[in-house]
Amino acid sequence: MAIKMGTGDLAKYPFLNEAGDYLRQSGFDWEELDRPDTREILERAEERLRTAVAGNVYEKLDRYETEILTFVVTLIMVKSIGLDPVLKKYALAEARRAEKFLSEDLRRQSDAQRRALFIKIFEDLFGLKIDVTEDGRLFKVRVTDYLRRSSHFHEQEWKMINRLVQAGQVFLDADETVRLIRNELAILIINKVRGMSLPTLPNSLVERVEQMRAELTPRFEYRTQVVTEYPPCIKHALDVMNRGENLPHSARLMLATYMLAIGKPVDTIVEIFKNAPDFNERITRYQVEHLAGSKGSRTKYSVPSCEKLRAENLCFATAECDGIVNPLQFGKKRANKK
Numbered sequence: 001m002a003i004k005m006g007t008g009d010l011a012k013y014p015f016l017n018e019a020g021d022y023l024r025q026s027g028f029d030w031e032e033l034d035r036p037d038t039r040e041i042l043e044r045a046e047e048r049l050r051t052a053v054a055g056n057v058y059e060k061l062d063r064y065e066t067e068i069l070t071f072v073v074t075l076i077m078v079k080s081i082g083l084d085p086v087l088k089k090y091a092l093a094e095a096r097r098a099e100k101f102l103s104e105d106l107r108r109q110s111d112a113q114r115r116a117l118f119i120k121i122f123e124d125l126f127g128l129k130i131d132v133t134e135d136g137r138l139f140k141v142r143v144t145d146y147l148r149r150s151s152h153f154h155e156q157e158w159k160m161i162n163r164l165v166q167a168g169q170v171f172l173d174a175d176e177t178v179r180l181i182r183n184e185l186a187i188l189i190i191n192k193v194r195g196m197s198l199p200t201l202p203n204s205l206v207e208r209v210e211q212m213r214a215e216l217t218p219r220f221e222y223r224t225q226v227v228t229e230y231p232p233c234i235k236h237a238l239d240v241m242n243r244g245e246n247l248p249h250s251a252r253l254m255l256a257t258y259m260l261a262i263g264k265p266v267d268t269i270v271e272i273f274k275n276a277p278d279f280n281e282r283i284t285r286y287q288v289e290h291l292a293g294s295k296g297s298r299t300k301y302s303v304p305s306c307e308k309l310r311a312e313n314l315c316f317a318t319a320e321c322d323g324i325v326n327p328l329q330f331g332k333k334r335a336n337k338k
């Protein structure tokens with residue numbers, strides 16, 4: 001069955017190859033961005049990127065063609081800025097935007113054409129074959145596909161024993177189906193940016209990119225430099241987190257309070273916890289804000305002392321720790337001694 005994809009679909013899912021085809025057929029030329037009448041595209045692209053860097057989701061979808069272009073221009077901006085943390089923040093925000101539209105569309109879809117579109121998105125991009133139940137209310141995925149993606153989810157509802165399974169297929173609602181591919185969506189955007197080659201850019205775009213790079217570099221380069229200065233206990237916790245393994249509550253508290261204390265924004269800390277097997281963005285954000293003193297008891301939590309961390313088996317001291325009493329002193333004491 002031929003699938004009709006309208007500009008509205010491409011504006012929601014501009015990472016699809018069809019969006020690139022659409023742009024090529026429209027004859028769009030990068031030099032057009034120097035014209036005053038296309039200024040809005042650049043402005044929206046900058047807004048889209050700034051929204052992502054702030055940890056939020058760009059919501060606009062009022063002008064389909066403009067938004068397809070906005071997405072492509074934003075990819076070019078991120079590639080040109082060349083800062084990995086900016087790319088990761090942007091990819092996560094785009095994944096969350098697409099996730100929202102996919103959930104809504106899956107819930108609303110009713111006719112065969114629309115179903116085919118979503119099945120195509122899941123299968124083409126993520127190799128996930130989904131079927132729809134006859135009444136169109138639930139979705140079915142193969143047990144193997146389900147297990148491969150859900151094995152890192154910690155919540156009880158994802159355990160096979162709590163799922164409806166029939167004939168080798170697991171039944172899911174719309175939100176659950178989309179949740180299965182959340183990480184893959186972000187990786188898709190990251191790979192798209194990493195794999196693209198830059199065209200010759202029009203001056204209007206170069207100016208904006210340079211301005212944003214100058215603004216973002218001190219913020220994000222500083223953070224990457226700090227990574228090498230993390231004390232061993234924090235490095236260990238980050239390693240565990242990066243491997244997608246479970247980190248005990250006390251280690252999570254240490255990691256979050258340490259990151260807050262060195263000035264990391266809440267969004268960045270939430271991202272650090274993204275690989276946790278039981279990651280839930282809403283709960284993680286609340287917990288980090290709670291530790292920062294901006295939610296709940298309004299008490300700002302301190303980084304646990306080295307003594308407390310030793311007692312909790314979270315200390316991995318090296319010679320460089322050299323008598324410090326709190327992980328926050330790591331590096332500083334050595335610097336003072338020189």
Ligand code: SF4
Nearest residue numbers: 233306315316317321
């Ligand atoms: S001595 Fe302190 S800073 Fe060093 S690893 Fe142990 S807890 Fe962390």
